Amino acid sequence: MPDTASPDPTRRSAPPSGGAILAVEDLTVAFGGLKALDGVSLSIAAGEITGLIGPNGSGKSTLVNTVSGQLPVRGGRIRLHGGDVTGRRPDRIVRAGMARTYQIPRVPPTLTVEEVLSVPLLYAGRDRHRLPGLGDAASIAAFCGLGPLFRRFCGDLSVTDLRRLEIARALACAPDLLLLDEAMAGLSHEDSVEVMGLIRNVHGQGISIVIIEHLMRVITTLCHRVVVLNNGRLLAEGAPATVLADQAVREAYLGKGFAS
Amino acid sequence: MKTGLTRLLPYALILLVTLALVWIDKPFWIQLAIGVAITAITALAWDILSRTGQVSLGSAAFFGIGSYTLAIFEPLIGLTLAWIAVVVVCALAATLLGLLTLRLRRMYFAIATLGFALSMQVLVVVFPDLTGGSGGIAPPVLADGDPRWQLGLIGLLLLAAVALSDALLGLRFRPAFFMIRTKPELAAASGVPVVRMKIFAFIVSGVLIGLAGACYGGLYGYVVPTDVFTTNWSVLPLAIATLGGMDTTIGPLLGAIALKALEEVARSVIGGTGYQVVYGAVIILFVIAMPQGIVGLLRKAGTLAGRRTAAGEKKKERERHA
Ligand SMILES: Nc1ncnc2c1ncn2[C@@H]1O[C@H](COP(=O)(O)OP(=O)(O)OP(=O)(O)O)[C@@H](O)[C@H]1O
Ligand SMILES: [Mg+2]
Numbered sequence: 001m002p003d004t005a006s007p008d009p010t011r012r013s014a015p016p017s018g019g020a021i022l023a024v025e026d027l028t029v030a031f032g033g034l035k036a037l038d039g040v041s042l043s044i045a046a047g048e049i050t051g052l053i054g055p056n057g058s059g060k061s062t063l064v065n066t067v068s069g070q071l072p073v074r075g076g077r078i079r080l081h082g083g084d085v086t087g088r089r090p091d092r093i094v095r096a097g098m099a100r101t102y103q104i105p106r107v108p109p110t111l112t113v114e115e116v117l118s119v120p121l122l123y124a125g126r127d128r129h130r131l132p133g134l135g136d137a138a139s140i141a142a143f144c145g146l147g148p149l150f151r152r153f154c155g156d157l158s159v160t161d162l163r164r165l166e167i168a169r170a171l172a173c174a175p176d177l178l179l180l181d182e183a184m185a186g187l188s189h190e191d192s193v194e195v196m197g198l199i200r201n202v203h204g205q206g207i208s209i210v211i212i213e214h215l216m217r218v219i220t221t222l223c224h225r226v227v228v229l230n231n232g233r234l235l236a237e238g239a240p241a242t243v244l245a246d247q248a249v250r251e252a253y254l255g256k257g258f259a260s
Numbered sequence: 261m262k263t264g265l266t267r268l269l270p271y272a273l274i275l276l277v278t279l280a281l282v283w284i285d286k287p288f289w290i291q292l293a294i295g296v297a298i299t300a301i302t303a304l305a306w307d308i309l310s311r312t313g314q315v316s317l318g319s320a321a322f323f324g325i326g327s328y329t330l331a332i333f334e335p336l337i338g339l340t341l342a343w344i345a346v347v348v349v350c351a352l353a354a355t356l357l358g359l360l361t362l363r364l365r366r367m368y369f370a371i372a373t374l375g376f377a378l379s380m381q382v383l384v385v386v387f388p389d390l391t392g393g394s395g396g397i398a399p400p401v402l403a404d405g406d407p408r409w410q411l412g413l414i415g416l417l418l419l420a421a422v423a424l425s426d427a428l429l430g431l432r433f434r435p436a437f438f439m440i441r442t443k444p445e446l447a448a449a450s451g452v453p454v455v456r457m458k459i460f461a462f463i464v465s466g467v468l469i470g471l472a473g474a475c476y477g478g479l480y481g482y483v484v485p486t487d488v489f490t491t492n493w494s495v496l497p498l499a500i501a502t503l504g505g506m507d508t509t510i511g512p513l514l515g516a517i518a519l520k521a522l523e524e525v526a527r528s529v530i531g532g533t534g535y536q537v538v539y540g541a542v543i544i545l546f547v548i549a550m551p552q553g554i555v556g557l558l559r560k561a562g563t564l565a566g567r568r569t570a571a572g573e574k575k576k577e578r579e580r581h582a
Binding site for chain 1: 431432434435436438439441442443445446447448449450451452453454507
């Protein structure tokens with residue numbers, strides 16, 4: 001076990017917050033004895049789509065849950081827009097400009113699409129003028145391809161539409177930064193292509209995006225930059241092509257024997 | 261979705277029945293209506309809390325705290341301030357209990373609230389100087405003991421409970437409450453201050469039940485702990501809301517009427533104490549047969565009738581969407 005107190009030369013120092021919309025410094029999160037995140041430092045550039053990848057259990061969801069305020073931090077700092085948001089309540093973080101989606105969308109089945117979207121519109125308390133044309137539930141639903149389902153109950157929606165609704169709900173928070181946790185898992189090829197288009201459109205609204213994704217096709221087409229986690233540590237970061245060609249990354253994904 | 265007319269139905273029902281009974285002035289029916297109204301208030305209050313996922317078995321605590329607070333404070337600070345004290349004490353108790361049970365999941369929450377109600381009863385007996393112990397206490401008599409005025413006042417409280425329930429079923433609260441119930445993390449991730457909302461629902465619910473309890477204590481001006489701090493007052497609101505239809509305003513009202521009617525019929529047909537067994541069994545059967553309650557049954561009947569008449573229109577609409 002490496003000594004966590006000594007500075008790790010491979011670990012990036014905290015970047016200047018000018019270009020970074022989100023920066024975590026030496027972040028450690030543990031479940032009992034298990035360190036799901038172990039001294040992770042990374043930054044997310046404003047205006048970009050960043051891919052967050054890594055094998056199962058590498059800590060991707062934990063990272064999203066932590067920066068969005070849902071998990072307690074054992075050590076380290078989280079900065080949003082340069083301001084410290086470590087330990088802040090999730091609803092406050094939403095108000096500060098960071099929204100996230102859930103891997104498994106679970107919305108009340110007796111609410112309509114309209115009613116679900118009304119919640120962030122009423123409570124996230126964000127300036128609506130930032131996203132022109134996305135100021136009300138109907139236009140957000142239409143933007144996400146949910147127009148015809150606006151008054152439908154969530155209990156009647158398909159998995160794809162629930163995914164769309166989850167993105168729409170996060171979008172209704174009018175975020176500056178959107179964290180998407182496996183927005184395409186379990187979708188057909190066609191549907192995932194459509195959701196990719198939606199993510200591009202969201203980015204086109206000037207929203208920075210982080211996507212967690214297992215499909216490399218998605219990462220290479222959408223992302224400007226990729227961050228790789230392995231065993232709760234930062235393994236690599238950089239341009240998609242470079243990172244995916246990296247020997248250590250290939251080993252982490254495929255196991256030592258197959259990588260070469 | 262809901263037309264203005266069905267929204268006004270509960271208000272019209274309460275106003276008409278109350279005024280009619282006050283006019284007719286038949287003691288049996290007035291007592292019956294008072295019983296229905298008090299249980300309906302507790303059921304509405306229970307339902308309001310349950311919309312945030314907090315399934316309480318502690319209603320009796322607030323029912324008792326309400327009647328005891330009025331009785332204890334009235335000699336000290338006068339009637340008006342004593343009623344205000346009922347609101348304040350119940351709000352404080354709700355905040356405290358809400359914060360203590362905040363992280364508890366369903367079953368554990370229910371058990372903890374039940375424990376709170378049971379311990380309240382013990383507390384009353386432990387401090388007899390303040391509470392009169394098991395011998396009971398004398399709250400001020402409501403409306404000088406005139407049953408018609410009593411019904412009028414309790415009817416007003418019921419109207420207030422209905423209005424609160426409706427307001428909390430509006431766009432501002434219903435979606436947020438249901439989201440808190442289904443997945444609190446999702447609500448928080450949508451900007452909802454979950455803790456504040458849950459405590460808020462707890463306070464509204466606790467104060468309503470407390471006021472109902474204070475009215476109950478004032479009916480005869482005398483209560484003993486087992487009148488109000490009994491598990492009956494914890495289970496009844498839940499049973500009524502479930503029977504009538506949860507997440508609605510009209511549901512707890514219909515449930516309270518149905519339950520009281522059932523109780524009276526069972527009492528007159530079977531009599532003795534055996535009627536309670538039959539009455540309990542019938543409630544269980546109803547809940548099993550109609551999981552959505554009376555409201556669900558009516559809705560189903562409504563959509564069946566609607567389908568027959570509007571089948572053509574719906575088909576057209578579906579084609580338009582496709
Ligand atoms: N609530 C929890 N309690 C205990 N351990 C947890 C909890 N959540 C995650 N873990 C553990 O933390 C580690 C990181 O999990 P995490 O869900 O962040 O991985 P992930 O990268 O999102 O994986 P996946 O690709 O499967 O979604 C895993 O070892 C996991 O078992
Ligand atoms: Mg995950």
